[in-house]
Amino acid sequence: MRNDDIVLIQRILAGDAIAFEHLVRKYQKQVHARAWRKIRDFHIAEDITQETFLQVYQKLETLEDPTRFPRWLYVITDRLCIAWLRKNHRHIEPLEGTDSTEVATEAYSRYIAEEYAKTFADARRDLVEKLLAKLKEGNRTVITFHYLEGMTYAEISRLLGVSENTIKSRLRRARQQLKKYEFMIQEALDLTIEGEHRSQNHLNGGFGMKLTLERDEFWHSLQVLQSIVSGQDTSPITANVLIHAEGSTIECMATDTEIGIRMKVEGTVKEEGAIVVSFQKLEDIIKTWPAEKAIDFAATSDRVEITGQEDVYKIIGLPNKEFPELLSVGEEAFTINGESLRSVLYKTEFAASREENRRRFLNGLYFKLFEDRTEVVGCDGKQIAIAHCEPFRLAGESNGFIIPLKAVREIERNFASSPEVKISLVEDEILFADDHATLTTRLVDGEYPKYEKLFPESFKGRTVVPRERFLDAIRRVSPLTNPENPTICMEIDAQQIRISPETTEPDIKQETLEVESSTGSIRIGFDPRLLTDAIERVETEALSLEFSGELDPIFIKPMGEEGQVYFVMPKKL
Numbered sequence: 408m409r410n411d412d413i414v415l416i417q418r419i420l421a422g423d424a425i426a427f428e429h430l431v432r433k434y435q436k437q438v439h440a441r442a443w444r445k446i447r448d449f450h451i452a453e454d455i456t457q458e459t460f461l462q463v464y465q466k467l468e469t470l471e472d473p474t475r476f477p478r479w480l481y482v483i484t485d486r487l488c489i490a491w492l493r494k495n496h497r498h499i500e501p502l503e504g505t506d507s508t509e510v511a512t513e514a515y516s517r518y519i520a521e522e523y524a525k526t527f528a529d530a531r532r533d534l535v536e537k538l539l540a541k542l543k544e545g546n547r548t549v550i551t552f553h554y555l556e557g558m559t560y561a562e563i564s565r566l567l568g569v570s571e572n573t574i575k576s577r578l579r580r581a582r583q584q585l586k587k588y589e590f591m592i593q594e595a596l597d598l599t600i601e602g603e604h605r606s607q608n609h610l611n612g613g614f615g616m617k618l619t620l621e622r623d624e625f626w627h628s629l630q631v632l633q634s635i636v637s638g639q640d641t642s643p644i645t646a647n648v649l650i651h652a653e654g655s656t657i658e659c660m661a662t663d664t665e666i667g668i669r670m671k672v673e674g675t676v677k678e679e680g681a682i683v684v685s686f687q688k689l690e691d692i693i694k695t696w697p698a699e700k701a702i703d704f705a706a707t708s709d710r711v712e713i714t715g716q717e718d719v720y721k722i723i724g725l726p727n728k729e730f731p732e733l734l735s736v737g738e739e740a741f742t743i744n745g746e747s748l749r750s751v752l753y754k755t756e757f758a759a760s761r762e763e764n765r766r767r768f769l770n771g772l773y774f775k776l777f778e779d780r781t782e783v784v785g786c787d788g789k790q791i792a793i794a795h796c797e798p799f800r801l802a803g804e805s806n807g808f809i810i811p812l813k814a815v816r817e818i819e820r821n822f823a824s825s826p827e828v829k830i831s832l833v834e835d836e837i838l839f840a841d842d843h844a845t846l847t848t849r850l851v852d853g854e855y856p857k858y859e860k861l862f863p864e865s866f867k868g869r870t871v872v873p874r875e876r877f878l879d880a881i882r883r884v885s886p887l888t889n890p891e892n893p894t895i896c897m898e899i900d901a902q903q904i905r906i907s908p909e910t911t912e913p914d915i916k917q918e919t920l921e922v923e924s925s926t927g928s929i930r931i932g933f934d935p936r937l938l939t940d941a942i943e944r945v946e947t948e949a950l951s952l953e954f955s956g957e958l959d960p961i962f963i964k965p966m967g968e969e970g971q972v973y974f975v976m977p978k979k980l
């Protein structure tokens with residue numbers, strides 16, 4: 408169990424939706440492979456994978472020991488598979504009595520016949536299942552865990568209770584048995600069965616690019632790109648990465664056609680060049696590559712060879728002309744303090760709409776440009792978050808633009824520790840860059856709502872409260888509300904705020920909070936989640952609540968700081 412899993416679980420339990428997305432991405436392939444191996448239906452396995460992560464989300468707080476998460480996850484997967492098999496009266500036929508030559512011949516013939524059919528990928532995967540069935544149980548188990556489920560030697564060792572050397576020995580024997588079927592296995596599962604000794608048939612000469620890379624550096628770059636590479640698409644654009652070497656610079660690039668990321672990779676350029684390679688195949692190779700072993704990466708116009716001491720891997724590639732050009736930040740770029748950028752995104756990103764069927768321009772953050780500031784706005788119709796940062800000095804005549812929410816998350820992730828970030832606006836694209844990465848995203852085409860019209864000229868009441876005590880009171884009352892329609896009632900007067908759940912129960916828990924100052928009084932209802940999201944982003948010790956009527960929005964502002972305000976729509980009591 409890796410420490411980053413524990414951190415992700417802690418963040419998920421604290422309500423961080425992005426952390427859950429990371430956890431799903433990390434284990435999705437392993438869960439799907441496990442389900443597919445048991446069900447033998449690729450698409451049913453996809454459904455079971457979705458149901459597995461739904462149960463993980465619902466039951467994660469019941470996991471007593473986070474270090475046992477992988478095993479707990481696989482138990483959930485196995486139970487769902489067993490339930491499906493029982494419901495559909497399925498069973499798996501044993502293959503021990505089947506001649507291996509007959510299995511290979513029949514399955515491969517079927518592959519040829521169905522090559523252009525819609526289900527040909529499933530047929531090839533079925534072949535590999537039959538080939539794996541010829542292995543001894545112990546060898547089959549480790550090769551399935553290692554290749555199909557992406558587990559490391561250490562993870563398999565802990566799961567099976569045997570030493571890592573035993574795992575390596577079993578893998579070596581399994582590879583030797585599968586060597587004569589290597590072509591079919593590679594085609595079926597995009598896996599390369601590594602040899603015990605360097606192949607004598609590798610491409611001698613003729614390479615257009617030669618690099619030497621450090622494993623950890625290269626692996627880090629692939630992990631950054633993983634979030635935008637599509638695992639469901641086989642197009643040269645969204646399922647592949649471009650490796651490009653020019654001068655002394657090596658870059659690794661990926662795009663989903665809306666967002667593009669280019670990462671600099673430390674290494675030595677022996678020969679310049681570029682090639683497009685399957686991300687999945689590359690990841691499968693590098694994730695198990697020993698950290699201390701250098702990677703020799705060489706490519707022709709349509710093939711890649713990756714070698715290191717006794718190992719050799721070959722991957723079919725594509726010419727780099729298949730990959731779209733990703734822009735670079737120019738000299739006209741504006742430089743912003745990294746902490747300032749991250750702060751303004753954190754204070755507003757949560758309020759942007761997550762509903763894809765809504766007006767698309769709400770699925771992003773609006774950057775409104777002024778001479779003395781940049782105003783960043785998130786809105787989903789029920790709440791608005793506004794925060795200011797230093798003015799963006801961008802070339803052109805733009806008064807504002809909308810950055811899609813997915814790109815905002817990638818900016819936060821890719822520049823999480825950058826002291827400075829360069830920003831450049833080029834027509835309908837905006838670029839963010841530091842010394843290691845460049846992110847390009849298309850801007851959302853649309854006009855942002857005139858949110859300024861929602862601000863009244865004056866308010867009927869204003870109350871100042873301690874932030875922490877106010878937030879704690881809301882959190883204590885929130886669990887008592889109706890889960891299907893959570894609503895709390897706030898009663899504000901000159902001395903205090905009373906917070907209670909809206910319920911028909913005779914005994915109602917009520918929290919009373921003394922205010923620091925107050926003018927006016929009101930009884931008003933809110934979704935506690937909206938209030939909590941806004942108050943958590945306030946960093947001052949006290950905040951003000953400005954209000955008018957029970958059906959008018961409330962405005963939350965930090966005391967003593969300008970340039971940050973939250974607008975929350977009330978609920979009718």
